[in-house]
Amino acid sequence: MATIKAIEARSVHQIQSGQVITDLCSVAKELVENSLDAGATSIEVRFKNNGLDLIEVQDNGGGISPENYENVALKHYTSKLSSYDDLTTLHTFGFRGEALSSLCALADFHVVTAQAHQAPKANRLDFEVSGKLQKTQIVAGQKGTTASVGGIFKRLPVRRRELEKNIKREYGKVLNLLHAYACISTGVRFSVRNTVGKTKNVVVFSTNNNPTTKENIANVYGAKTLSALIPLDLELEFEPSHAMRRIESDGQSNKIQVRGHISRPVFGEGRQTPDRQLLFVNSRPCGLPQIAKAFNEVYKSFNVSQSPFIFADFRMDTNAYDVNVSPDKRTILLHDAAALIESLKTSLAELFEAADQTVPQSQI
Ligand code: ADP
Ligand code: MG
Numbered sequence: 001m002a003t004i005k006a007i008e009a010r011s012v013h014q015i016q017s018g019q020v021i022t023d024l025c026s027v028a029k030e031l032v033e034n035s036l037d038a039g040a041t042s043i044e045v046r047f048k049n050n051g052l053d054l055i056e057v058q059d060n061g062g063g064i065s066p067e068n069y070e071n072v073a074l075k076h077y078t079s080k081l082s083s084y085d086d087l088t089t090l091h092t093f094g095f096r097g098e099a100l101s102s103l104c105a106l107a108d109f110h111v112v113t114a115q116a117h118q119a120p121k122a123n124r125l126d127f128e129v130s131g132k133l134q135k136t137q138i139v140a141g142q143k144g145t146t147a148s149v150g151g152i153f154k155r156l157p158v159r160r161r162e163l164e165k166n167i168k169r170e171y172g173k174v175l176n177l178l179h180a181y182a183c184i185s186t187g188v189r190f191s192v193r194n195t196v197g198k199t200k201n202v203v204v205f206s207t208n209n210n211p212t213t214k215e216n217i218a219n220v221y222g223a224k225t226l227s228a229l230i231p232l233d234l235e236l237e238f239e240p241s242h243a244m245r246r247i248e249s250d251g252q253s254n255k256i257q258v259r260g261h262i263s264r265p266v267f268g269e270g271r272q273t274p275d276r277q278l279l280f281v282n283s284r285p286c287g288l289p290q291i292a293k294a295f296n297e298v299y300k301s302f303n304v305s306q307s308p309f310i311f312a313d314f315r316m317d318t319n320a321y322d323v324n325v326s327p328d329k330r331t332i333l334l335h336d337a338a339a340l341i342e343s344l345k346t347s348l349a350e351l352f353e354a355a356d357q358t359v360p361q362s363q364i
Contacts (some may be wrong), residue, residue, distance in 0.1 A: 008146040013075065013130060017102035018156055024163065024170045025177050027103070031147050032181050033093030034100075035059035037080065038145060041187060041209065046177060046201070047194040050171035053150065054165060060144040063115035069123070072111070073100040073131040091318070093284060094254060098110040100147075101131035108150035114139050119143045120216075124224040129155075175204065180278045180285035182207045183216045183311060217261065217311060222277070225309065226261075228269035230355050232312055238343040240336055258344070263308035265293045265299060265352040268360045270306030280313040281321055286332045288314075296343045302357070 007015075028045060035043045038061025048054035064072055071077040076098030085297045103109040104127045111188055114122035122141025126134045153160040163170060175192070182190035182205070191206035207219040218226050236256040263269045277295070292310070300310045322333040334340060 006226070010130065013105050014155065016098070017105035017158070018076075019104055020096075020102040022280070023151075024055070024152065024174050026275065027051070027107075027149050027152055028057070029054050029177060029297070030094075030099035030103075031055070031057035031149070032178070035091045035145070036181070036185060036188070037059055037094055038062050040144065042144075042189040043185075043191075045172070045192045046188075047174075047192075049168050049196055050194060051152070051174060052167055054148065055100045055152065057147060058144065058146040060142065063143055063145055064111070064113040064125075065115060065120070066123070069125055069136060070133050072125065073104050073109070073127045073133070075101040075131055077101075092225060094102045101128075103147075103149055104131045104268045105129055106155055107152045108119045108154070109148065111145060111147050112139060113145040114141045116143045116145050128147075148350070177285065179205070179220050180280070182220055183213055183278060184280055184285065184313065186211055186213060186216065210325055213311065214261065221309075223357070228263050228308065228360075229261040230264050230269075230351075232260040232262045232351070233260055234344070234347045234351065236340060236343040238336075238339045240339070243281075254316075254339070256320070256340060256343075258347075259279070259315060260312040261349075262300070262310050262312070263303075264308075264355055264357075265302030265308075265359050266359050267303050267306060268332050268362065270299065270303045270308050273307065277308070278311040279310065280346075281332055281334070282315055282318070283313055284323070284332070288332065288334070290337060290341060291344065294345050295348065298345050298352065301349070302352045 019286075021030070028051075032045065035057055038059060040059035040061035041068070042060045044055070044058045046056040046058070068079065074097075076097045080092045080095050080097075099113075102111070109127060111125045112122050113125065114120075119142050120140055122139055124137045124139045126137075128134045142310070153163055173280060178190075178192055185207075187209060189207060189209040192204040193201045194204050195201050206222055207216045210216050210219065214226060217229075234257070236258065238252075238254055240254055261298060277292050279286060279291060291314075294306055295310050295312070320335055322335075325331040325333050
């Protein structure tokens with residue numbers, strides 16, 4: 001019989017890294033989230049060749065302190081969480097300490113970072129494939145951190161080939177994800193650039209350090225988008241389902257606020273653009289297919305032939321959901337999703353009933 005033995009550490013690292021960084025979107029997501037966690041008010045994302053050659057995220061956040069250089073890319077080393085209990089009160093995007101370590105395993109990765117007192121000197125950090133710090137070098141740099149990811153998936157040839165084949169589609173998905181971060185991040189100047197062939201550093205989109213999400217949406221999608229939108233401002237309150245009552249012994253009802261913007265419920269204001277449906281839980285962009293479906297269903301009963309633009313942030317207690325479902329943290333488990341959706345549908349129908357339902361002049 002074959003002997004049962006442990007997989008060597010290097011292979012385990014490769015296997016696990018491929019689950020944290022699954023595609024181009026995860027690279028951009030992890031780096032942008034790190035910048036937001038570092039308190040950045042300016043974030044620039046630069047692509048070369050749609051991300052195939054390089055994805056680089058530069059921020060003006062707090063930087064990494066020299067005593068953390070050794071640990072920054074080691075697996076499960078994080079400055080954000082120290083015990084499992086902290087997960088329920090988490091207010092940062094990151095907490096698993098896996099992103100940088102995974103990028104070391106899958107790409108050419110390095111960081112340039114400076115804290116305020118170090119600038120205009122910064123440190124360039126290079127890492128081994130394992131995430132161990134290989135060398136540091138003093139370079140010029142402003143306060144903040146630049147993380148550079150070259151040749152993503154070079155050590156996973158099958159995935160690299162898939163990415164090359166589908167790069168246009170993958171790049172489109174990354175832009176949609178970045179739209180979500182840019183729109184939700186008030187008080188942050190976001191800019192995204194791409195260099196393809198001779199067209200160098202073209203600005204793909206940018207936001208302007210706006211105080212409101214409305215202005216961010218105008219920057220990202222164009223000011224015209226706003227005229228079709230009404231504010232989304234709902235208070236959902238519902239009794240916990242039977243199963244949840246057993247877990248939450250205090251038996252309190254759930255309260256969730258929904259803040260954002262949605263298309264007016266009339267023909268001409270809705271658009272057939274599923275990529276313009278942005279959902280968030282406590283400002284964390286996430287795919288919530290059941291909730292998106294509920295929005296679309298209710299909207300369809302007012303405007304049969306079009307889909308709405310949706311920008312909706314669900315604000316709730318941090319123990320009303322679980323982000324720790326998958327290593328890439330893209331799946332969010334909402335406790336009591338069914339009751340939430342029922343309550344959402346009722347409130348949405350009331351909102352649309354009360355909204356101005358005159359068809360815009362341009363459509364008559
Ligand atoms: P996590 O975000 O889960 O902590 P990461 O692997 O993404 O794990 O990052 C590891 C650590 O590196 C973070 O906890 C943080 O201390 C530091 N770090 C990463 N990116 C930045 C950045 N842009 N600015 C400042 N610190 C950073
Ligand atoms: Mg992180």
